[in-house]
Amino acid sequence: MKILFMGTPDFARESLKALYESGEEIVAAVTQPDKPKGRGYKLCPCAVKIYAEEKKIPVYQPDTLKGEEFSSLLKSLSPDLIVVVSYGKLLPENVLEFPKYGCINVHGSLLPKYRGAAPIQRAIINGESMTGITTMYMEKGLDTGDMLQKTEVEISDNDNFETLHDKLALCGAQTLLSTIKSLKAGTLSPSKQNDNEATYAAKIEKNDCLIDFSKTAREIFNLVRGLSPLPLAFTHTPDGNILKVVSCECEKTDNMQVGVAPGTVISLDGGICVACEGGSVKILEVIPQGKGRMNAQDFVRGRKIFVGDIFK
RNA sequence: CGCGGGGUAGAGCAGUUUGGUAGCUCGUCGGGCUCAUAACCCGGAGGUCGUGAGGUUCAAGUCCCACCCCCGCAA
Numbered sequence: 057m058k059i060l061f062m063g064t065p066d067f068a069r070e071s072l073k074a075l076y077e078s079g080e081e082i083v084a085a086v087t088q089p090d091k092p093k094g095r096g097y098k099l100c101p102c103a104v105k106i107y108a109e110e111k112k113i114p115v116y117q118p119d120t121l122k123g124e125e126f127s128s129l130l131k132s133l134s135p136d137l138i139v140v141v142s143y144g145k146l147l148p149e150n151v152l153e154f155p156k157y158g159c160i161n162v163h164g165s166l167l168p169k170y171r172g173a174a175p176i177q178r179a180i181i182n183g184e185s186m187t188g189i190t191t192m193y194m195e196k197g198l199d200t201g202d203m204l205q206k207t208e209v210e211i212s213d214n215d216n217f218e219t220l221h222d223k224l225a226l227c228g229a230q231t232l233l234s235t236i237k238s239l240k241a242g243t244l245s246p247s248k249q250n251d252n253e254a255t256y257a258a259k260i261e262k263n264d265c266l267i268d269f270s271k272t273a274r275e276i277f278n279l280v281r282g283l284s285p286l287p288l289a290f291t292h293t294p295d296g297n298i299l300k301v302v303s304c305e306c307e308k309t310d311n312m313q314v315g316v317a318p319g320t321v322i323s324l325d326g327g328i329c330v331a332c333e334g335g336s337v338k339i340l341e342v343i344p345q346g347k348g349r350m351n352a353q354d355f356v357r358g359r360k361i362f363v364g365d366i367f368k
Numbered sequence: 369c370g371c372g373g374g375g376u377a378g379a380g381c382a383g384u385u386u387g388g389u390a391g392c393u394c395g396u397c398g399g400g401c402u403c404a405u406a407a408c409c410c411g412g413a414g415g416u417c418g419u420g421a422g423g424u425u426c427a428a429g430u431c432c433c434a435c436c437c438c439c440g441c442a443a
Contacts, residue, residue, distance in 0.1 A: 093443065097370055298441090346373035346440045350380070357393050358381035 057157070057240065060135035061104075061113075062086040067225045068141035069103040071162055074229035075139065076111055080236070083133045084114040088144050122148050130154050137239070139232065140194060152194055157239060159194040162228040164221075166190055166206055168254035171199035176221050178257035180282030181264075183274065185211055187220070189228045191235040193246055200254075202246035205238070207231045216281035216303070260287060267291045269318035269332040269367065273306040276337045280304050288343065291319070291367040293359075299367070302341035302349055319367045327352045330367055 085108035093100040108115045118126050137157040165175035167190040179187040188208040192201040238244045280289045288300040316331045323329035327338040339352045
């Protein structure tokens with residue numbers, strides 16, 4: 057079965073890797089064009105491209121999937137199946153309809169929950185204790201296609217975006233293999249998504265990353281780990297500088313203080329304890345503006361943060 | 369040439385503007401206090417101030433030049 061793989065970041069690479077290592081016939085990898093990234097705006101190839109080139113899989117980076125150019129490429133590759141994992145663009149209908157066995161997508165949530173761009177982050181931020189992988193047939197809508205297989209993955213308090221992302225990437229790869237196996241065996245039984253239960257996991261914006269200390273410790277804890285290590289939740293120190301928070305923990309509510317404004321530093325013992333709704337959070341690791349990652353205590357040592365300072 | 373911050377003791381920082389004996393907090397080592405301590409007190413060790421036998425100077429962490437490295441933002 058000739059498979060065309062479409063995907064871009066690390067998350068997608070795991071699926072490509074699994075396909076490759078299981079001996080599937082991958083006719084090509086389609087990925088986003090190299091983009092100027094990082095300091096100095098150097099052109100950076102994405103994870104899928106790097107892996108594909110390493111394995112001598114032909115790589116294509118079309119600017120658009122619409123139009124003749126990609127259509128003719130499709131015809132020449134003539135895949136029987138297209139596998140899409142975090143590609144980054146919607147597929148036009150003519151592409152969706154091209155392969156004999158359709159287009160299969162690997163999505164990082166238990167659909168119909170968390171459709172959209174940031175299912176992993178949103179699941180953590182919302183305090184879910186369970187998420188997973190869903191494979192599905194693709195259709196016009198965003199993550200609305202008929203579901204094929206699911207694998208559940210537990211979210212523990214120790215998980216942050218990075219750890220959960222890595223787990224789901226591997227899990228996604230395995231679920232994909234399993235789905236393709238069933239496809240070949242003819243034992244797939246697609247099931248419709250219940251649109252009434254659908255939720256949407258919007259892309260993470262800057263606004264999502266600002267810590268609101270009038271929320272509960274648990275909510276702040278979830279936000280911080282859901283955005284760690286990228287793009288990171290942040291707050292502002294009294295001097296107005298941005299302080300990114302890499303990790304924190306919920307303090308026991310028994311050290312809650314009465315009459316202290318949310319965002320107030322109430323202790324520097326073992327970290328930076330900041331008052332919030334119903335308790336406090338202890339900030340453990342930070343990235344100050346213009347600096348690298350460091351322990352909260354190191355930050356306090358050099359920067360003169362005092363009890364009574366207010367973060368906002 | 370995207371914008372910007374930085375390289376000073378094991379860690380985090382000050383000192384550079386206005387050159388003149390290298391400092392703070394923490395850690396570490398030793399001693400003291402204490403029933404005890406991560407608490408407190410006293411004392412010590414530890415630095416070619418990124419590199420260049422570079423330039424200016426009586427004198428350079430500080431001013432000038434060149435190079436190397438690290439990081440933040442933005443995408």
